[in-house]
Amino acid sequence: MKSKMRVIVDCDAGADDAMALFLLLAGDANKEIDILAVTCVSGNTGVQNVKINVLRTLQAANRLDIPVFVGADGPLIPPAPTGETSPGYYGYDGFGDADLPDVPDVSLIKGENAIEYLNRITNEKKGQISLICLGPLTNVALAIRTYKQFAQNLKDIFIMGGNYRGVGNSTSAAEFNFYFDPEAAQIVLSSIQCPITIVPWEASLETRLSLEWRFEVLGKLTTPQVQLLNTVERSLHQKKKKKPTQWSASDSLVVAVFLRPSLISKSHKCHLSVELHGHGTRGQAIVDHLQKNDHNSTIIESVNCDMFKELLLWAAGMECFK
Amino acid sequence: MKSKMRVIVDCDAGADDAMALFLLLAGDANKEIDILAVTCVSGNTGVQNVKINVLRTLQAANRLDIPVFVGADGPLIPPAPTGETSPGYYGYDGFGDADLPDVPDVSLIKGENAIEYLNRITNEKKGQISLICLGPLTNVALAIRTYKQFAQNLKDIFIMGGNYRGVGNSTSAAEFNFYFDPEAAQIVLSSIQCPITIVPWEASLETRLSLEWRFEVLGKLTTPQVQLLNTVERSLHQKKKKKPTQWSASDSLVVAVFLRPSLISKSHKCHLSVELHGHGTRGQAIVDHLQKNDHNSTIIESVNCDMFKELLLWAAGMECFK
Amino acid sequence: MKSKMRVIVDCDAGADDAMALFLLLAGDANKEIDILAVTCVSGNTGVQNVKINVLRTLQAANRLDIPVFVGADGPLIPPAPTGETSPGYYGYDGFGDADLPDVPDVSLIKGENAIEYLNRITNEKKGQISLICLGPLTNVALAIRTYKQFAQNLKDIFIMGGNYRGVGNSTSAAEFNFYFDPEAAQIVLSSIQCPITIVPWEASLETRLSLEWRFEVLGKLTTPQVQLLNTVERSLHQKKKKKPTQWSASDSLVVAVFLRPSLISKSHKCHLSVELHGHGTRGQAIVDHLQKNDHNSTIIESVNCDMFKELLLWAAGMECFK
Amino acid sequence: MKSKMRVIVDCDAGADDAMALFLLLAGDANKEIDILAVTCVSGNTGVQNVKINVLRTLQAANRLDIPVFVGADGPLIPPAPTGETSPGYYGYDGFGDADLPDVPDVSLIKGENAIEYLNRITNEKKGQISLICLGPLTNVALAIRTYKQFAQNLKDIFIMGGNYRGVGNSTSAAEFNFYFDPEAAQIVLSSIQCPITIVPWEASLETRLSLEWRFEVLGKLTTPQVQLLNTVERSLHQKKKKKPTQWSASDSLVVAVFLRPSLISKSHKCHLSVELHGHGTRGQAIVDHLQKNDHNSTIIESVNCDMFKELLLWAAGMECFK
């Protein structure tokens, strides 16, 4: 019998991360994978909010047994480019600043530091763990630089972040997760010793779904996970002056690519690095078009959108986790 | 009767520029346009070589009556990124370091500085002149910053240079003409007050022609202009260790877009600027994906390749200029 | 008989520049030097204000016969770092936004562009002209890059600007004249082919005078030039929320060093360049402490302060220019 | 009875660090301080050489009981600016590539990671430990970013590194320890919550000793520690093409300032940060001359040189450690 893939999710939840976690949890419930832990990092919101959001997400899926670890509270080089006083894309608290009931029991959070944990567990299960990164890469970079062997111990890493054609969302040229901590992204890309799969912002743009589908199809499901997402995203939409017209599920996209590689319709290998110093391009990913370096990444360009929607519906509609 | 378009060509010839000049000269012979002058700038080679190459090109077309002016000898901020001692893509002298006979009569070069000329003539013929830029934008930038009114006096400007998806040739992220003088490119894009049409490196890559077509079809024509090009490019190819497999006619492409807009199969408008400070992205063009600024450029994405080849054959085969 | 030194002043007047001009005009009245022209550049205020301020200054000294030329309106790479809507150190108009009578006759301004003039006159009087730069170096940089021979034709150049120990006033690390146009400063330092004397911000700080001396001693003189300065600086002080406690006469300091080299108490030679790319150090001058390049500059560290005050009193008190 | 100061030394030994360690060990032998541990970081040489050099140094002082921990092997953002194949100032191995006998027993090296140790011990002895940093600040930065509370738990920190007047040694503008890992230096300066004392490169230059004193006075002592230093530095000098004429004891200087604050003859407080992005100034420290930020550092400008020499002789001559 083929052994299940072991997974750790590093995230900055974020409504987007919550849907991605539900998708992973469905894979776990379906015996395809084994989620070892969720590690938290600052990004969409501060790491102290992230840990609460992760607990709420696990709670909705009845999986509070999965251990949660807290990592870095901000990028390697402070201050965070998003400032500390303005709300992020998903609001101040990353979950739409909605009135959510049921404060989770934070005593469930593990005392061990996320970076220490990442090193310890990958050392115990060398070459067996897939790391899925849904936020800035601060935790992973700190593990790499603090623990010499960490870079060799992962099986593979899947990253939502960066770009390959200079299309940005935080700035004109840079995607949020890379822009929030460009140094961390560069450390990971230049040092990790395992296959890297990147779902860049361009792939995310290509896979945007209609808001109508989001609320009239996905949103009509009556599971606890959809209820949580609906509460969070409706609160978010009410507060936005400029209503979005499409729905990005970027973090879910990288999970989909991990769980169902057959979704990938176009990808290519290349060497990728990160601009740290430009005035207009800080945080942009640079493709080595001159082919001077060995490939270090597989860039996902596009996926089958219908299969992606089916996968989301499957995960969001899964009645009984466990 | 519709008046002919008045054109000045600013170039760093360069074998590539020579073919583009032949195409423009064909348009002039065909009474479509009126070439007022050629201005020279450093780029593929030093401006003192460029002026010789331009004279040779005009001579082959029997058009030494067109005035030639000499401009800036190097980028605004020295030193040139290409160094001073290594050959450029088109050799040390920009014309493949071939043994060319018939040294042109350099006394034909005008005494007036190219930058002064650009200001004077556009002041005399306000809003009537199209400027076609086939090299680094140093001359144009100097005219803009020295003469306040110059930026308002052009009819339009066509630029071979830059990129819109981060694809580079001088570096992984930057195209040669922009990389050679990023500050000049940024000055032009931010200050010129007329429509800007950009043929970026990506469009050039899409329009590469086969070497077979270049030498077995185009190269078989027996006109003086093809003879010159063949001598130059054969010398070039003999000296290259790594033989190219395709033929770029980037400079001709921007002339083609100018002469025959119907060739354009895809283009879009955007705001474009240039990264001056990045370590890996210096000279890269930045598209304003966040739409924070008004459009300043039309980016040509692709052209009809068959029509482009026909146009080149037409220009190269034109027996009797004048 | 020793021939008089021929001088051109390039300035961004500025109250500071006005005092410096009076000092030069005194030298001219005293038959020590011959002021050929004043060229104007943006800096403390836009060049259209600068030209008015220069005319007012010449008028107060009864020297409207000296030709005035208008040059660049802003730094090489726009936008100006000081913004366009906020007042500079010397107010919006560079002259304290005072109610000044007697609008000068702007038809006195020469039609020839300052950059063209700089090239023409130094070409006519090769190696005979000293250039004194009291503002950003935009005009000089444009002359260097536009006219190949210009860099060889000056006798020497005296620059108020930059620093040698990282002490800034516009930013923590950069002095105003260099910060306003770092690229221009770098072009001048790297390309000019004549002795360069730099009066850096640190020398200016060392030579600050008390406001008491400024108003109770210098300000009590009853000449037209002191009346103009008093009107301008009193208006300035009234508008400042945070009153200065000392008086900087930086521009006069470089003129003093030029007119009376014996004032210099400490100086050294070094190679100087300008940081163009730092986030905190853009515009800072870099001393080549590793001695990898030939010296290109003489840095004035300090002057005799008492002699400097005497010189200012002499110039400001000169009753009858002409 | 006043309790002894508890000290951890973070170093990249380096011959310079060895003398500094002897000085600290003398302070320990003299019951002034209590050295808790030595932590190793890459800098002068790779961390695997550093740990050997530290063991040799402790051995010479008969203090192999002091625990040694290994930390980061290279700067946060690779590659190291010094390259991997060229020797550093102190040779390939940091100890002059001398033929040293007595390979130390590397099993003495602690298994716990230096960064984990720094966090654990300062958490146990909150506010009681002084950290003396003699190399790049990589370990300290990683402890700060990995462990939120670490920045609050030190008593104070003493750093050999950086500059305050733009005087560099690795580059014209940057000092070695800051230049080797500018991001780490910036993290420490911007995040640490305890008094910071900086001995900058300029203070080190002011305190250089003559080589004659080094070899004819200090070098004539017959203790094991001087024997080790003599072997290392003689090997070093033999290999240098350009013999130095003076002897820098920078690392000892910061220890001297720590042990004997009365040596300080001039110092000042300021806000210090590090330029990460400049082309010529990367790694330079920036003093906040505009006073926009609260002071975060005390800069040592100069010390009493005679007292410093006496202190070195005292430490180097101490016959019987323990």
Ligand SMILES: [Ca+2]
């Ligand atoms: Ca996320």
Ligand SMILES: [Ca+2]
């Ligand atoms: Ca060209």
Ligand SMILES: [Ca+2]
């Ligand atoms: Ca001035």
Ligand SMILES: [Ca+2]
């Ligand atoms: Ca050291």
